[in-house]
Amino acid sequence: MAQPKNFGYDDDAAALKSQAEKFFNDRLPVDQLHALVAHDSTPDRAPVVDWKPEIWAEMVELGWSILTVPEDKGGLGLPLVAVAGLIEAQGKSACPSPLLETLNVGLVLSHCDQADAGFEAILEGKSAALAFADQDGSYEPSSTQVAEMGGKLNGTAYFVQEAGKVDALLVAAKSAEGIAWYWVDKVGAGVGIKQDAIIDLTRDQATVTFTDAEAVCLGSDACKAFNAAQPAILALLAADVVGSGEWLLHTTVEYVSVRKQFDRPLGFFQGVKHPLVNVMLAIDETKSLAYNAACAYDCGEPNTQKAGHVAKASAAETADFSASRAVQMHGGIGFTWECYVHLYFKRQMHSKALYGDAVWHRAKLADIVFGPVAA
Amino acid sequence: MAQPKNFGYDDDAAALKSQAEKFFNDRLPVDQLHALVAHDSTPDRAPVVDWKPEIWAEMVELGWSILTVPEDKGGLGLPLVAVAGLIEAQGKSACPSPLLETLNVGLVLSHCDQADAGFEAILEGKSAALAFADQDGSYEPSSTQVAEMGGKLNGTAYFVQEAGKVDALLVAAKSAEGIAWYWVDKVGAGVGIKQDAIIDLTRDQATVTFTDAEAVCLGSDACKAFNAAQPAILALLAADVVGSGEWLLHTTVEYVSVRKQFDRPLGFFQGVKHPLVNVMLAIDETKSLAYNAACAYDCGEPNTQKAGHVAKASAAETADFSASRAVQMHGGIGFTWECYVHLYFKRQMHSKALYGDAVWHRAKLADIVFGPVAA
Amino acid sequence: MSDAARVDTPEQAAFREHCRSWLAANHPGEPPVRLPQSAIEIMNSDQMDFLQAWQKSAYDAGLVGCDYPKFCGGGGHTDFQRIANEEMIRAKTPILPNVIGLGMAAPTILNHASDELKAELLPRLLSGEDIWCQGFSEPGAGSDLASVQTFAEPTEDGKWVINGHKVWTSLAHFASWMIILVRTDKSHKYDGLSYFVVPIKSALGKGVTVRPLIKMTGELGFNEVLFDNLVIDDRMRLDELGKGWQVAMTTLLFERGAGNLDTPRAGGMTSKASFTTSVGAVVKLAKETMRGGKPVSDDPVMRDKIMQELVKEEGFIHTSRRARVPALTDHPMRIPLQGKLQVSEMHQRTANLAMEVGGAKGSLYLGDEAALEGGQWTLGYMNSFGFTIAAGTSEVQRNILGERVLGLPKSK
């Protein structure tokens, strides 16, 4: 299906986004977010999972966690562009939740051949996360270091997002028949969670070890399902980066409009103004590419893979740039723990390499545009 | 020999540079340069070789053309850092001459095993140019498209610098014994010069075809001799870029200090000031690296190859950046044929890829630093 | 069926079909002369004659000015020009030569002139029979446009006498008419300006002198225009007296790509029929250009660099598309005001990258048979500075975005 001119972003989508913005503003304004996640500044403290499960329960109640469950499996039938708007709002609030990962799991399951049990769990309100990256951070199921035999998993999955918050894991594991997706109850026997110490205070990440953990196969071809879902996953992550980027931009614009040096507001100086305009342009680029990728996915366009890589390649650069300029333009105050900027700075730095960094996505893109390099 | 702290840049070197600056200012100030090389603006005109042989005759008289002839072969024994100063001055003046190429030939001959005839020609006041690049612009003797048999050359050399001005060519050609350097009289039989249409109005370039052209072998291992001379060639070219870059910087600084918009000199605005500072920093980087490479060459340091690649990698970026910002910061006037800026803009654009561009030199550098990529 | 065609109304679909069949039958084909990359580089009358003939035929077929009212010589339709543009670009037609007229003069006239003047001027503007130019910049008034000094003095019989010096006037050497911003009151900077339409060709040698300026590329393109006691009727004034700045803002809005009316646009074809400054063209170049025995497109570093530009280009395309979806935009001018800055810098980077793909061939120029695409990339790189400078430099564009969209304090 060709892409509609308006990205398929209709009134329902706009309504969902406003609702989400209002919800996050109301439930976790940034001062409360800071109190929640930044209560302990010790740099080498043990990792903790700071979040408000009651906010998540409300999000589930609002139906947000099932938005990537296909309509014929009990989902709501909203297009991915609408979901991107929701995630953009969450990125703007930096609210800690397992929403994005649960939506990612729904996306992967949508391309699995025996996913019903997974959809049922999500429809029941369960949250879940993908577990498939290897020790070096390759986000490709083919490099998973988990193996399945006789319905049990053994091995380790790395860089598992929101593992501290979710109820279940969708694990890529190698079996005799190939690499498949398996559903594992996080609190079941044989599942060991070691929280990673990450800079991002608004998310959590863990190394998950499986020791004869019970697992149910939901998709027999993990790579195929992941590849099909990947553009959608990348579109949503790019939307998150846009939301956080907008917060950084607007907070910085406010600051430099008020803060005076040399008898002028800082924003008078082009050395401040022009970089902020460049940040705005970068955010706009990523935003357009995020919604384009979501729309391409909705439409089943042949260029959907390309659109996904383009979106995350852009998002990785925008994450870095928006974060770096916000701290720099805030000057000394932006460098303090008490200023909220660092929460978003760190979130952006975490998003930068998540699900692949800019160089990796551009290499994938080049393989599509040029074909692989001749050996 | 370890590098001296002062780059070996002594009073003689400084005197040579001042002399050269004075000479070029006197013989070819920029308005006369413009009259000389920019008399015909037709964009698709046939290429011409605009220069003043009488200025070149004076340069020969001053001994500049023999500066890379080794002292024991009749040269003056000045270190390469001193020569770099001379070339920086020529770059600043953009004076058309075969000086740099003749010096390059001297450098290559210095690493040849039977070069005496070449040195004699240079000592007699002959100018010369290297002819070895292939059709795709690979500046490596190993890819030469000229072949030797029985003392005669056949084939074509591409991207030959200053071919329209020089008396002789030092040609890399493949023979039964390998690739060697051959001396060819430019006006001899069997040498066809087709001037290339290049943007740079201050230099010339040609495609040179050999048809049974008489040639004398001066160096039996062309690759070895070129590799040994390459860091010096790159150091000198980087010095040329520095000289042209300084001209662009200072001319632009003068312009933006005078030109007013919004009741302020343009240079008041940080959107103008900061880019010009960045140009200055880029020039300083290249300048330091050019003299470092020259000094490393003078001292026979083991890291001389690395220093050469670093210098040209930097010079290529500086050439581009200094050119681009000069036109942009001049605004409309900098975009006209009558403004002298375009002469230097085009010279820098030509220098950018000459003897290898930034990506190529960084790849060579990576091979030194990391070792080649495992196959 | 193309993507674009899917959302056409039945009327639009029929019009698109008309465009296609007309273009298939009437495309002027390979030109007999070397054509420039854009209209403002037209150097000689051979080029201009060819392109004017093409604009006239496209106008006669209803492909130019479709959304203008019928009494102005337009088609009287809504949202047809976009379709005509899409089809002309798709068909790789030549460019339309009257770019200043179509892009700036026409919308300004439509918004500010009397109906009488509209009916008098617009038909021959749309058809390309009258070429237009723009007299805004002056030696002392570039980015700071409001400091124009060209003066219009009222005469006793209700006319105006114009004296002054305009520069960077693209197409003036071909133009019949000029839109001009002049000062009528020296005591107010912004409130002392007026805006006229001036017949210049008929006044050549009688109060108007046009002197061509040569660009750094060697091409012609813009001019100096000197006014020496040129007398002009008051009916040629578009502003309420002293409100010329407001009228000029309409022109600039359209010049910066932020107007609400589609500018007729055609082309993509130049003397090398396939040449366009796009990342796709760089991709093609990289595949065709050999270095060290391998295509440049096999070099991972160059692949990465080209993909960086592809991301930028895709971003720009989809941002332009997003401009039409209010629910996905923030400040209403945030996207429209980006256009000129983004396009001009994108073309600059893209052309530079193409030169890098070419390596040593990057500095070969027009007329060299080994030059990249006949030297078009090198020419295009140099010309790109015209676009990052003209109509408000990139620096001024960033000020405008920072001040009008982000609400930052003014830098001046």
Add this chain to the structure above:
Amino acid sequence: MSDAARVDTPEQAAFREHCRSWLAANHPGEPPVRLPQSAIEIMNSDQMDFLQAWQKSAYDAGLVGCDYPKFCGGGGHTDFQRIANEEMIRAKTPILPNVIGLGMAAPTILNHASDELKAELLPRLLSGEDIWCQGFSEPGAGSDLASVQTFAEPTEDGKWVINGHKVWTSLAHFASWMIILVRTDKSHKYDGLSYFVVPIKSALGKGVTVRPLIKMTGELGFNEVLFDNLVIDDRMRLDELGKGWQVAMTTLLFERGAGNLDTPRAGGMTSKASFTTSVGAVVKLAKETMRGGKPVSDDPVMRDKIMQELVKEEGFIHTSRRARVPALTDHPMRIPLQGKLQVSEMHQRTANLAMEVGGAKGSLYLGDEAALEGGQWTLGYMNSFGFTIAAGTSEVQRNILGERVLGLPKSK
């Protein structure tokens, strides 16, 4: 024999030999506590005690303050500090904790204080027994330093009473002394300032309050310092009354790396003994970091990115070297004024690049066993913003270079 050693005078050669043998015998070895990347991140007394002991022993051995006069507690030599620095860096010793004292207070005191004050203050400064801090910035005076409002009022008995609020005061929680810029005249901006040395530790709770600020890294490092009627002798004033700005310029010159006296410098060792923010360290990281079954150092795109930084780093090294060759420099301040800007931005880019080499590991932090070099790169990237902001932001540095070196008009 090293490169550096070749040009030593016989006296310098003997001193270098002394440094080497002393360092070989007296290197404090692997520290018992986690050490920060630079002195201004010292968080607790365990760290400070260890580093103060190290500075004291290096001072006693003649490696710190060698070029200061003997009556100031120095060694009375010329160009020995550079040699001691080279050898301490080579030996990967710990850092010297009294960085503000050595880098800023000491040269200012040497240039502006009475001999009596020099003899009183400098020995314990050089030995590190007294830690110093700098009271310049205020909530309303950051980059615009001359707008400080902390006020010193003269008393009838010839003393001064200080009231005000200083911020970003590194090491204040450990410091015995502060160099401070205060206002003594509200009617002149630049000519109404004075410059004092103030004993703050002895005044804690008696006119001085130090409140730690926490950095975005979670580390301590700087503080707010509040003055409430602190009385201070006039002999602690370094300026001719009202010329405090000129004294502050001496401090800033040294802070920006443009002073004429080598600041004692040691280290390269941190808790991970091998860690330094250098391109060489990124090269090593790229060789050791695997991605997709291959080392990152085999990825041509990452090789290119790392080589870009190598070129910058080499450029900086040889530009610093060139600063000492008048014949190869242009404006005398052109190179010296670049130092702070270049180093801080270079470290920022280098640390960021290291995080990119690490990929998903880039956001792992201190305390995670899989983090890159124990999280030091990630910590270093965040801390790099301290350096691009403090002592004049990069933006202000560019103004200074543009105005003082290129002679462009002032931007304010």
